Amino acid sequence: MENASKRTDAATVEQPREGPAWPAELMANANLPFRPTDALVTTQNPPDFDWPFVPGADRYRLELARDAAMDGGALVSAEPVINFYNFPGPLEEGTWFWRVRFHTPEGGWSAWSETRRFRIAEGSVPFPVPPIDEMLARMETAHPRVWTNSRELAAFRERRLHGAAKTVFENARASVLARMDDPLPPDPTFPYMDRSISSVSPEWVKALQDLRKYADTTLDHLLKAAFVYLISGDRAIGEHAKAHLLNFASWDPEAATRFDINDQVHRAVAYRSAIAYDWLYDLLSPEERQTVQDMVRTRIAVLIEHYLDRQPIYQYPFDSHGWTIAGYIGLMGTIMLHDIPEAEAWVRRAVPAFINLLPPWGGEDGSWSQGTGYWQWSSGSNKELMDVLLSAGAIDAYDKAFSRHEGLYPIYMFPHGSPTGVFGNDSHYLPDWPSIGLLNRLAQMYGDPRLQWAAEAIGERTVSGLQDYFYGDERIAPRPPADLPKAKWFEATGLVAMHSDLTDPERISLYFKSSPYGSYSHSQADQNGFILHAFGETLALKGGYYDYYNSVHHRGYTKRTYSANAITFDGRQGQPIDDFDAKGRMVGFASHPAFDAATGDAVAAYRGGELSRALRHIVYMKPSAFVVIDDLAASGPDGVSFEWNLHADERLTLDPDGGATIEKGKAGLQVRLHGADSRGSKASVETRFLDPEGAEATPVAWAAGMSQMHATFATPKTNAATLVATLAPYRLEGGAPQTIASEEREGYLRLSFEGDAVLYVRTAPAGAVVDTGADGYRFAGAALAVHGDSLLLVHGTRVERDGSVVFESDAPATAAWGDGRLSASADCDVALSLAVPGEVALCELVTGRELSADGHPAARLGSQGVHWTATPGRLALRLEQGQHAYRLDDAPLPGPLAPVTLPTEIDGAPGETTLEAWLDVDGGRLAWGRLALKAGKYEVLEAPAGFAFARHGRIGRGALGSSEPVLLRGEPGLLRLRRVGEAGETR
Incomplete structure (x- = not known):
């Protein structure tokens, strides 16, 4: 049905009486939800408007206003005959409120929906959608219309x-x-x-x-x-x-x-x-x-x-x-x-x-809820119509916010060098030709050198598909994403990625999911699950295979919560499969050069009601350790046995000191469980794929004969538990897991890491204040990390240091600050204050745009999402719901640096290669370029400490192309290579 509508002046419309409520069954399951979601910050102007389809409704009334009460009447309105609408012209930037009601011939007008808020960010991109009559009139009448x-x-x-x-x-x-x-x-x-x-x-x-x-x-x-x-x-x-x-x-x-x-x-x-x-x-x-x-x-x-x-x-x-x-x-x-x-x-x-x-499975941040496998296929399908609408003259759908931000999804969730994809069906695929083609198209449409580099880092430009004829622009000079933070929270889909590096294919990466899209379609029942990759290997993996949709193995094992690195209870009970309402929520995130953190709330995903709390906090203590904190509670008086699940591809060994070691290829992962609630857990390892009834669900088709190892750590029955696990990835050759010292103290754990970093984890009941005694800290929150002068509070409200309040908020927040940076988030609007050294200026982290402290607080909050004031030694902020990242000092912004000369010696012949260089977001230098070679197999005889091949990492021997992409962090030094064979030789 076409989106026929009329825009109306609210002053001329008789306001209908309060009518029947919206049917409750339309508020759940896989119905079209209300969008913009409440508190959305959008760069698309105007955003898309959607609401549940009401059977029997003959029209709807959509109203927008600048005040939450909407008592001044609608400034903008429309009466579409279908349950979605795009305005044909832009709106003013700033905060808006919207509501909708439906009309039926029998019952008249319904009650209004809940009023929801959204903010059109400053510098938004127009995306007016003309009426369908206008689009039809624009369309080509002659042939061809496809691609040209x-x-x-x-x-x-x-x-x-x-x-x-x-x-x-x-x-x-x-x-x-x-x-x-x-x-x-x-x-x-x-x-x-x-x-x-x-x-x-x-x-x-x-x-x-x-x-x-x-x-x-x-x-x-x-x-x-x-x-x-x-x-x-x-x-x-x-x-x-x-x-x-x-x-x-x-x-x-x-x-x-x-x-x-x-x-x-x-x-x-x-x-x-x-x-x-x-x-x-x-x-x-x-x-x-x-x-x-x-x-x-x-x-x-x-x-x-x-x-x-x-x-x-x-x-x-x-x-x-x-x-x-x-x-x-x-x-x-x-x-x-x-x-x-x-x-x-x-x-x-x-x-x-x-x-x-476009698209149902993602949001304006460019992310994809069904995982990397189906992103490849579905994103390509989306572009088939997008490209035809463009060539036929109807509309440029690449101006949508999702499309403009889509390239960030593969950069963070499916980067070059990934040993597998993550989350959802078909996640066994690696970045390859579909990613290259999609990144080339996005780089072309937005002139984005970072996406051009991301495509080249996967492999040479694809020339096998017909779209490759016009996908890509070889004139765009590639540049690594040096200006981007190394961690990201995709709010629309509840996904978090934490990386040691965005450019190194042998990076350490943890992926975390707590998604509002449930376990429906190609998603699985893995809320609050994580996946860990390191040094080019899959270490803590998502168990099971997608041999084919709804196979005995897929339905009986792969879709299930016990196949994820997630929490089950009482004999592998978990979240239901094929349930859109088995949702998770990411409720906190912070990223800082010293540490990252995220909090997922999966209690709603356990639909049986047996759990009353299912919070998982993950803290990345950089550069090479993660801490997983599960704050769990049962609903019934008899309690449950909580089960902490862990999966590996090849070798998983239970260790006598309460944990496990995983080894795969050239990497290992040491897992240790800490604290009183973990003691007494019963550890077991299973090599079979068992369905809910305990029958073997063996993979077939392409996955026939494949195997994995599955560990479970099950607590005694209890009403509540705080389970704390450390994960330390390391190289098997010449490496060792980071030493992590664990001390159990009254109401908290003290975890000490290399480099004098400390993490305090609350084990006392929620709401308790942790006093670290001689260490000098008191805090209200799930955890507190300290590294030098930088602090991280996880899901908390207060931090004191040596008797002085250094952080305070009026609602639970996750925040990291120090060294001129602040990253903070909350699940609602929040007021916070923190101690700062000297004078500060507030600038957006990535863009460097300075945010004014002048003007009325409500007006500033409504226009830029933050109002702040500073007094000597103190910064006070009012932040809207969601995530925020700021610079507090005048440190240089990411940008170009002088070129770097890399001396080389290839088969004894001296030379040099000039590399471009940038200052990255954390203040380090990143250089990149291409090495001219005769294609073949090479042995690396000598290389600078920060050198890597963009596609291969730090290899000792391997096949290199005639124009091989390289990376250099830190100071240059001699690169010596010796050719040892032709590219196709296998000896």
Whole structure:
């Protein structure tokens, strides 16, 4: 349904009486939620507005105002006939409030929804969405419309003469020419059309995989041939492509490629044929065009019935296949507009919803709730319609906040060198060609050198996909993300990444999840779970495999909480699977050069009500130790046995001193449990994959025969527990885990780390004040970290040092400060104050923008999210809900430095390489560049201490390319290499 609406002046509208409440069942499950979420800070102007679809409603009233009471009337309003809306013009920056109500012919107007707040940040990017009539009028009437149009076609064809586009074109042409004499592919068959076996059996899945491979291979050939014709005008190849297109149009839509056998094959035949139709349009006779149009019309009718009629995507947006299909409906409608009469209705129904909801699985911070595996596939699918809407002249959806920030997701959650992905199905995939292509496209659209570097750090530019013809801009000079902090909280999806380095592929990384997206679709029941990578190895991993969707192994093990490094109880009971309301919440985060911290609250995910508290705090004591603190409580009087789960890929050994050691490849992880509540835990190791009933759920398909090790530390039955674990990753060769001294004291643990850092962990009941005695600290909070003059308070309200209050807040906050930095967050608006040395100025950490202390407090809070005042030795701030990071001194901002010369000796020949350099966000120097070599295998004979190959890390021997990316931290020194073989040799 199109988003028909009218903007109205509130003063002219009769205010309806208070009516029926919003149905409670619409506030839960996988219904479209209210957006903007309360307290959202957006850089998109205006943001997208959504609310639950109400069956029977004929219209809605959306109102916006600048005051929370909204008693002055709406400044902006609209009455759409569907449950989403995008305004056609920008709003004033600053804080807004919004509400919505629905209308039914029988009951009239409903009560208002809850009033929610959002703030449009200063420097926001306009994203007005014109009415669908205007977008339709803008769209191309001629062909082609996919990736180019009649005005730009000549320039688009010129790309084939240079660079990566030339390689893409030549590869596609050679592939087509090699198969010019092949017979047309026959309509495929499927052995289980009678559904004589289960659709989740291995046999059915194998037959589907064979069907998809056949369809994808033949359709890929069609698109390559049509594309080569579009670019070259080669008549023979065009006729070859046309023959294939008409052959696909002859396939029986009720046979093996029917929707209910496999929706992915059904949709692929339709939308890829539509793309080929667009590119071959001038070769097709009217009768041939009609043949293809009839096929598309027949196949798309089934898609519309499922995802716009029966289960509309704007009512239930969290359907992975449904979301993708809605995009393809919009794509086919855009292609067939003016050719098929019904195509206009396809566009009206699908395109506004796609623009508004893009994407259901993420938010304005660019993150993806279903994990790195499905980010690769779904992000690519999203761009198929985005690119066509752009080339057809409708709208540039790359201006959406999600798209503008999307590149941050792979930089933090799926960086180059990752030994696996993280969270969700298909997380076994490593960063590879999908990431390279997506990063190249994003770098191109925003001119972002950091994304260009991130793509190059994974590998050379991809030239295998047709999109690679126009994805990327080789003129953008790559630059590492030196200006970004090394940790990030993605608020929209409840994900946190903590890294020792963003650029080194052998970084230490911990990933933490407490997500509002539940365990639905491709997400799993792993709220408050973590994953730890170090030195290029997966150490603490997410257990289980995604052999295929809903397999015995996937459903019985991989989806379950006990397969995660998370908390279960009383015999592996955990969070329910396939439940959108099994949610977690990330309620605190801070990042500082000395330490990072995050707090997840997963109590709502344990839907049985057995737990009344399930907080997990994770503290990164930099550079090489993590502390996991679980604050747990049972609801019933008899208590429960809490279970602390840990998973490894290869070797996991229980240690006699209360912990475990994991080894994988060249790295190890020492895990130790501390404190009274951990003593007496029963430790066990399991090598089988057991389902909830204890039966073995063995992986099959590609994961057949694979194994892992699973440890559980189970407490005696108790009503409450504080479980404290330290995790120390280390290199097996020449390394050792960091020494961590543990002292148990009255009401707290004292953990001492190398470099004089100390972490105090409260073990007394929540609300107790911890007094560290001779150490001089008193604090109210879950933990307090100290390193020199820098402090970190985790989920607390007060810190005293030597009798003086150095931090105070009026609500629980997580904050790190010292050395000219402040990072703070809270789950609500919060007032805090802290002791500071001398005078301060408040500047945004990343941008360096100075934040004024002048003006009315409410006005400043409403415009910039903070109001602050400073007196000698004291800084007071009022912060809006969410995360904040500031500079408090005049230290230099990240920026370019003088180039660095790296002396080299390659096979005895002296030389030098000039590297570009930047001052990074923590005040260190990072240099980068490319090393010119004869491609082959090399041995590293000597290297500076801070040297690494961007793609390989600190290798002793390995294959290097002719232009190998390198990194250097610290001072340069001689790099000596010796060539020991050709790149392809295996000796």
